[in-house]
Amino acid sequence: MEVLIVGAGSMGTWVGGAVDADVAFADVDPDAATAAADAVGGDVADLEGTDSYDIVCVAVPMAHAANAIASHADRAERAIFDVSGVMGPPLEAMARHAPALERASLHPLFAPERAPGSIAVVRDEPGPTTDAVLEALAARENDLVETTAAEHDEAMESVQAATHAAVLSFALAAESVPKGFETPIYADLRTLAETMTEGTPRVYADIQETFDGAQSVAEAAADVAAADADEFAALYREAATRWHPDDGTGTGDDSSAVTGGSTGGDDR
Known part of the structure; x- marks a missing residue:
C-alpha cells in the first residue's frame, strides 16, 4: 500500500511511521519533506506532481486542510483521510472532491512525541483501505474513539480552545x-x-x-x-x-x- 502524506510536520511524520505502508511526503518546504522521509524511511514526492497513490493523507494545519484536500484528492486511488484536528470542513471537502473514495477524518489527541494515545475517528465512507490504516494505528496501542464530526468539533471547544x-x-x-x-x-x-x-x-x-x-x-x-x-x-x-x-x-x-x-x- 502506498500513501502520499501532504504535510511533513511532526504529525505527518508520525503518521508516516505509524501506518503499515510505503510512504512519500510532499510539503511546501522541500527540506521538511526530506527530513520526514529520512525519519521514517520514506520518499519525497513533488507537491505539484500528478503521481497517484492508494491513499492520500492530509496532515496540514487545520486552516489549510480543505484547500489541500481540493488540491490533492485526485491523487488518491482508493482512500483519503486527514489528521488536521478539525473534522467538519475536511470531511465536507472530501465528500465534494473525492465522492467515490473511502473517506475518514482522524484526530490524534496527543502530541506525536507522547504517542500512543486516543485518536478520534470519523469513518465517513469506510472500507478496507481505511480499515487497514486504523488497524495499524490500533496495533500501536492507540485507542480509537469513534465519533461524528459535529460531536468532535463541539468537544474541541472545551478540550482545546477553552483549556488552552x-x-x-x-x-x-x-x-x-x-x-x-x-x-x-x-x-x-x-x-x-x-x-x-x-x-x-x-x-x-x-x-x-x-x-x-x-x-x-x-x-x-x-x-x-x-x-x-x-x-x-x-x-x-x-x-x-x-x-x-x-x-x-x-x-x-x-x-x-x-x-x-x-x-x-x-x-x-
Missing part, C-alpha cells in the same frame, strides 16, 4: 514562587503551563481561530474578578455542581482553600 486559553492565561498572569510555597493546584497548573509552552505557537493559534471557547474563559474570569464574597461563593458552587453533580462538593468544608484541595487530571 485558560492555561495560557495562567502562564501569563501567574508568577513563579519560592520553592515550598506551591499548593497542589498551583503545581499542577504550573506543570500544564510548562508543557503547553513547549509547543508550537502557530498550532495553538490555529486552534483558537478554528474553535470557540476562549471567550467563555474570558467571561468567566471577568465574573470571578468582579465578584464580591457572596458572588464568588455562588460561582464556586456553580462550578462544583457542574464538575461534582452527585456528591455535593463545594457546599461545605472550606479547608481546600488552604490545602489546595483535590485537583482533577488533565488529558494532555
Whole structure:
C-alpha cells in the first residue's frame, strides 16, 4: 500500500511511521519533506506532481486542510483521510472532491512525541483501505474513539480552545514562587503551563481561530474578578455542581482553600 502524506510536520511524520505502508511526503518546504522521509524511511514526492497513490493523507494545519484536500484528492486511488484536528470542513471537502473514495477524518489527541494515545475517528465512507490504516494505528496501542464530526468539533471547544486559553492565561498572569510555597493546584497548573509552552505557537493559534471557547474563559474570569464574597461563593458552587453533580462538593468544608484541595487530571 502506498500513501502520499501532504504535510511533513511532526504529525505527518508520525503518521508516516505509524501506518503499515510505503510512504512519500510532499510539503511546501522541500527540506521538511526530506527530513520526514529520512525519519521514517520514506520518499519525497513533488507537491505539484500528478503521481497517484492508494491513499492520500492530509496532515496540514487545520486552516489549510480543505484547500489541500481540493488540491490533492485526485491523487488518491482508493482512500483519503486527514489528521488536521478539525473534522467538519475536511470531511465536507472530501465528500465534494473525492465522492467515490473511502473517506475518514482522524484526530490524534496527543502530541506525536507522547504517542500512543486516543485518536478520534470519523469513518465517513469506510472500507478496507481505511480499515487497514486504523488497524495499524490500533496495533500501536492507540485507542480509537469513534465519533461524528459535529460531536468532535463541539468537544474541541472545551478540550482545546477553552483549556488552552485558560492555561495560557495562567502562564501569563501567574508568577513563579519560592520553592515550598506551591499548593497542589498551583503545581499542577504550573506543570500544564510548562508543557503547553513547549509547543508550537502557530498550532495553538490555529486552534483558537478554528474553535470557540476562549471567550467563555474570558467571561468567566471577568465574573470571578468582579465578584464580591457572596458572588464568588455562588460561582464556586456553580462550578462544583457542574464538575461534582452527585456528591455535593463545594457546599461545605472550606479547608481546600488552604490545602489546595483535590485537583482533577488533565488529558494532555
